[in-house]
Amino acid sequence: MDQVLLQNRELAALVLFGVSIMLLLALAFVLFVSLSQRRILKEQMNAQALEIEYREELLRSTILTQEEERRRIAKDLHDDLGSKLNVLKLNIYQVKKFTGDSAPAEELIGDVKSLLDQTIHTTRRISHELLPPTLQDFGLPTALEELCDGFQRTGSVDIHLEVDDPDARLPQVNSELQLFRVVQELINNSIRHGEARQIGIRLHHGKESLKLHYYDNGKGFDVTRLAEKKGLGLKNIDSRLHLIGATIRYESEPGAGVTATVDLNPVS
Amino acid sequence: MTEIDYRDYFFYIATLITVVSIGYYAWNRHRLPPYFRYLAAFLPLHLTLDFIAHFLARAGIPNQPLLHLYTLLEIVLLGLFYRSLLRSPYWLPPYFRWFFGAGVVFIVANTLFLQAPFEFNSYAKTFSSTSIILFALLYFYNSILGEIAAPQRSGLHLINTGLFVFYMGTLLIFLFSDFLRRNDQNILFEIWNVNLILSILLQSLLLIGLVLVRQGSVDSAQAPPQLNQELLPGKRN
Structure with a gap:
């Protein structure tokens, strides 16, 4: 009887030993998997970081090339086409002297003058839209003021701009340009998609940072679905801000307008 | 007064953790991936x-x-859990459903023809445990390839580890339990404690895994904006 009990005890010990071995094997395997997974993840992350770096560089040069091209076109429009149109306008005044009092000729010249004025105005507007000279000469606050005035003149929207330091300049002109484009895109979105009637912009220059508050009274949207419903305009904003190391945070609800806060720390 | 021995404590701890897991799942069921419904059915x-x-x-x-x-x-619920979890693009053997179906048939046949309902179903239980170990290995294989979605990775890894360790540890217990029961029931009870301790470990890892998966799902929904790929050369129409 005792021998049977002893045999059973031995069997139980054997089973327990087997269980322990199985557990050790399982734990060793889990450890192996975890270490392998970590190594592969590290390799993947390195590859991903390299790819992101490459794409960022590509994106940076794409946007910079785009801006450079805009600058060239704006310059050509202003300096070449603009000045030629002005010469043409002066010549029309000269032609007027030779036509005398001929009513049909006077009417025709009047039409040409009016058309020329419109063309000069359009050329200037396109040139300024492509690259506002104010941005380069006077900085972001003044350029924004000019931008807001332009939209305000259309009568479709009421824009309120508040700047704490109108003379403040960012160390990099590119940062000012990208922020200007972002505000341009935000205003366009508010008018086109949000059907906003009122827009507010507040620019606050910190010691080593810049904060831009933007809000409208448009239709708003569900921010929880922002990632899946982001259009080209919002993606553009992200890319431009990413380029200068700035971040944007949206707060909105359907029917409650949009608030966007842009943070830029030029030092970082 | 009923006497409570230390085995009861193990049992109550495992039960308590299971109740917490069920409650946690019920509270967060809309925030958890759909394949968790099979695991959620397994818990109660x-x-x-x-x-x-x-x-x-x-x-x-x-x-x-x-x-x-x-x-x-x-085996039905955990098999469906793994099948649903390892849905394309993950790698699942093409004969998985045949193996799964044959396993279910074997377990039913075992009860009908080999080990009657009042006998210990050591064959079926061993087969079931081995199958779940294989499912867990399949998951590990996919995770080593780096295929498992990042936000839920750590939570799923813990859940899979819990199932793998539990079934590896209890495989021999189930394999020999019928034999031990016939020889000495007391020894079986002693060995059964290992099953209870492993059950506590399994339930704890399932609970922590659930919390981590839920956290991963929330984090991925709040991921920061990505670069605009459409602006890149060659990405634009």
Whole structure:
């Protein structure tokens, strides 16, 4: 009887030993998997970081090339086409002297003058839209003021701009340009998609940072679905801000307008 | 007053953790990936059958029929969990559903023809445990390839580890339990404690895994904006 009990005890010990071995094997395997997974993840992350770096560089040069091209076109429009149109306008005044009092000729010249004025105005507007000279000469606050005035003149929207330091300049002109484009895109979105009637912009220059508050009274949207419903305009904003190391945070609800806060720390 | 021995404590701890897991799942079911419904069905099944089996055993009433039922539902639910989890693009053997179907047929056939409901179903239980170990290995294989979605990775890794370690540890217990029961029931009870301790470990890892998966799902929904790929050369139409 005792021998049977002893045999059973031995069997139980054997089973327990087997269980322990199985557990050790399982734990060793889990450890192996975890270490392998970590190594592969590290390799993947390195590859991903390299790819992101490459794409960022590509994106940076794409946007910079785009801006450079805009600058060239704006310059050509202003300096070449603009000045030629002005010469043409002066010549029309000269032609007027030779036509005398001929009513049909006077009417025709009047039409040409009016058309020329419109063309000069359009050329200037396109040139300024492509690259506002104010941005380069006077900085972001003044350029924004000019931008807001332009939209305000259309009568479709009421824009309120508040700047704490109108003379403040960012160390990099590119940062000012990208922020200007972002505000341009935000205003366009508010008018086109949000059907906003009122827009507010507040620019606050910190010691080593810049904060831009933007809000409208448009239709708003569900921010929880922002990632899946982001259009080209919002993606553009992200890319431009990413380029200068700035971040944007949206707060909105359907029917409650949009608030966007842009943070830029030029030092970082 | 009923006497409570230390085995009861193990059982109550495992039960308590299972109850917390069920509550946590119920509270967060909309925030968890859909494949968790199979695991969520497994938890109350485990709780209920374990609870009844435990008190039947304490009352000296044979509880083997419950183990037959548990084995069948366990492989069905965990099999569906892994099948749903490892859906494309992950790698799942093409004959998985045949293996799965044949396993279910074998477990039913075992109860009908080999080990009657009032016998210990060691064959079926061993087969079920081995299958779940294989499913867990499949998951590990996919995770080593780096295929498992990042936000839920750590939570799923813990859940899979819990199932893998539990079934690896209890495989020999189930394999020899019928033999031990025939020789010395007391020794079986002693060895059964290992099963209870592993059950606590499994339930704890399932709970932590659930919390981590839920956290991963929330984090991925709040991911920061990505670079605009459409602006890149060659990405634009």
